[in-house]
Amino acid sequence: MECHKCVRNCGNTHQGKKRSFWKWRTKKEKSVESPKIPKVALVGTPNVGKSVLFNALTGTYVTVSNYPGTTVEVSRGETRIGDRFFAIVDTPGMYSLLPITEEEKVARDLLFAETVDLVIHVIDAKNLGRMLPLTFQLIEAGLSVLLAVNMMDEAQRLGIQINPARLEKELGIPVVTMAAAQNVGISVLKERVFEYVKSDCLSAAY
Numbered sequence: 417m418e419c420h421k422c423v424r425n426c427g428n429t430h431q432g433k434k435r436s437f438w439k440w441r442t443k444k445e446k447s448v449e450s451p452k453i454p455k456v457a458l459v460g461t462p463n464v465g466k467s468v469l470f471n472a473l474t475g476t477y478v479t480v481s482n483y484p485g486t487t488v489e490v491s492r493g494e495t496r497i498g499d500r501f502f503a504i505v506d507t508p509g510m511y512s513l514l515p516i517t518e519e520e521k522v523a524r525d526l527l528f529a530e531t532v533d534l535v536i537h538v539i540d541a542k543n544l545g546r547m548l549p550l551t552f553q554l555i556e557a558g559l560s561v562l563l564a565v566n567m568m569d570e571a572q573r574l575g576i577q578i579n580p581a582r583l584e585k586e587l588g589i590p591v592v593t594m595a596a597a598q599n600v601g602i603s604v605l606k607e608r609v610f611e612y613v614k615s616d617c618l619s620a621a622y
């Protein structure tokens with residue numbers, strides 16, 4: 417019925433109500449139907465291979481945008497592991513959770529302002545001692561952390577040996593060794609992410 421012929425003489429407010437009801441229903445139905453996509457953030461000091469890993473995980477379809485209110489770029493994409501999609505965020509390099517630079521502030525804000533289901537702390541296998549303090553900070557901050565020991569190719573060339581099982585036991589978090597630039601260890605990392613996120617939050621989302 418056209419609005420000017422309406423006996424209730426209420427303009428189009430009832431139509432508006434009807435529409436907003438359907439909008440509400442669709443929104444509600446959508447939220448029930450669409451499964452939660454777990455978010456995984458790649459963090460670590462500069463030059464450890466976070467972006468190489470991000471590209472290996474996400475492929476071509478990514479968005480790069482400035483973090484709100486800053487000139488710092490953040491890349492976001494998705495990866496499929498098994499039958500699930502995971503959102504992947506590549507954060508700017510940071511040395512500590514106590515930020516000094518704008519990049520570090522953005523990286524920290526990304527971890528705490530957004531809901532991140534898993535943090536992959538990417539470290540350089542050649543500098544374990546220098547990198548692990550940030551791992552402790554992330555764990556102490558209450559985040560779910562997986563340690564990705566990258567650049568294993570260079571470490572092996574220098575005769576550095578790393579025992580991931582022992583590190584895992586000492587730290588109490590999953591540890592994966594890899595060489596992202598050589599595409600080594602990516603599939604094991606994906607398996608661990610799937611296991612870890614599934615037990616932590618996917619079960620709650622389904």
Ligand SMILES: Nc1nc2c(ncn2[C@@H]2O[C@H](COP(=O)(O)OP(=O)(O)OP(=O)(O)O)[C@@H](O)[C@H]2O)c(=O)[nH]1
Pocket residue numbers: 460461462463464465466467468469507508509510566567568569570594595596597598
């Ligand atoms: N040999 C070797 N080089 C690697 C590996 N992963 C990354 N690289 C190299 O390390 C350099 C830094 O890699 P990026 O991915 O840009 O590092 P990033 O952590 O994103 O650095 P920021 O964005 O500055 O924080 C690049 O030259 C990569 O090719 C690896 O597994 N082995």
Ligand SMILES: [Mg+2]
Pocket residue numbers: 466467468506
């Ligand atoms: Mg990068």
